[in-house]
Amino acid sequence: AAEEFEKDDDTNFHIDFIHAMANCRSSNYKLDPMEWMTVKIKAGRIVPALATTTACVAGLQTIELVKLVKNCKVEDVKNAFLNLAVPLLSQSEPGPDIKTKLTPDLTVSIWDRWELKIENKAINLRHIFEELLEKYKLHPKDVFYKGSPIFMHAIMYSHGKEQTRQETLQKNLTDLLPLEGGEKYVDLTITFTLNETGEILKGIPLVRVFL
Numbered sequence: 001a002a003e004e005f006e007k008d009d010d011t012n013f014h015i016d017f018i019h020a021m022a023n024c025r026s027s028n029y030k031l032d033p034m035e036w037m038t039v040k041i042k043a044g045r046i047v048p049a050l051a052t053t054t055a056c057v058a059g060l061q062t063i064e065l066v067k068l069v070k071n072c073k074v075e076d077v078k079n080a081f082l083n084l085a086v087p088l089l090s091q092s093e094p095g096p097d098i099k100t101k102l103t104p105d106l107t108v109s110i111w112d113r114w115e116l117k118i119e120n121k122a123i124n125l126r127h128i129f130e131e132l133l134e135k136y137k138l139h140p141k142d143v144f145y146k147g148s149p150i151f152m153h154a155i156m157y158s159h160g161k162e163q164t165r166q167e168t169l170q171k172n173l174t175d176l177l178p179l180e181g182g183e184k185y186v187d188l189t190i191t192f193t194l195n196e197t198g199e200i201l202k203g204i205p206l207v208r209v210f211l
Contacts, residue, residue: 005043007040007043007044014043015036015039015040015043016036018039018043019034019036019039019040022034022039052084053082053084056082056084056089057082060080060082064077064078074093074094074096075093077093077094078091078092078093078094079091079092079093079094097109097110097111098110100202100203102136102138102192102201102203102204103137103138103194105137106136106137106138108203108204108205110203112205113187113205113206113207113208114132114136114205114206114207114208115207115208115210116128116131116132116135116207116208116209116210117210118131118209118210122170122172123172123173123174123209123211124169124170124171124172124173124176125143125150125151125168125169125170125171125173125176126169126170128140128173128188128207128209129169132190132192132207136192138192138193138194138201139192139193139194139195139196139198140190140191140192141153141190141191141192141193141200142190142191143188143189143190144188144189144190145177145178145186145187145188145189147189150168150176150177150188151168151169153191156168173186173209173211174211183211184210184211185208185209185210185211186208186209186211187206187207187208187209188206188207188208188209189206189207190204190207191204192204
């Protein structure tokens with residue numbers, strides 16, 4: 001049978017269990033661990049918190065999710081600003097997403113992502129560059145993975161880097177990147193120019209390469 005939560009009875013081990021689970025989560029997400037007494041104090045406040053603001057936020061999110069499932073118009077979607085201490089609830093229509101025109105025939109938004117599936121060829125930077133150039137008519141330059149540089153055009157095309165450049169371009173992506181194993185895809189940040197010597201374009205989406 002379910003037990004009724006009671007924080008003031010230390011013999012029922014309710015706080016001990018919450019303390020252990022909270023610190024497991026802290027360890028998993030690299031957060032500061034919590035002391036037993038801190039957990040006990042916070043646990044006494046969690047029920048009113050769950051019954052008020054959290055419930056309201058969950059309800060408002062569910063309403064917007066239903067609109068998304070029903071393909072409602074953008075005008076029907078709402079941003080909500082909630083403060084139960086005042087109390088205040090105001091809603092507004094979200095603005096349109098920011099779009100960037102890269103070429104006369106190519107416009108992207110901050111929500112876009114370019115997906116690339118390379119078939120019947122090795123998945124390396126050379127083939128990735130070729131596919132992107134053919135598909136979007138843009139010239140790939142620098143490549144970053146999780147913020148770390150993988151291929152820097154200015155360095156790789158400098159004098160004396162010919163062999164290093166060819167090896168990097170031809171190396172399989174799974175060998176080039178520090179992967180843990182088992183990944184089905186990788187997200188790369190790639191810079192582009194309109195031509196070989198043009199300026200770096202802004203607003204380029206992430207490039208997802210399926211392995």
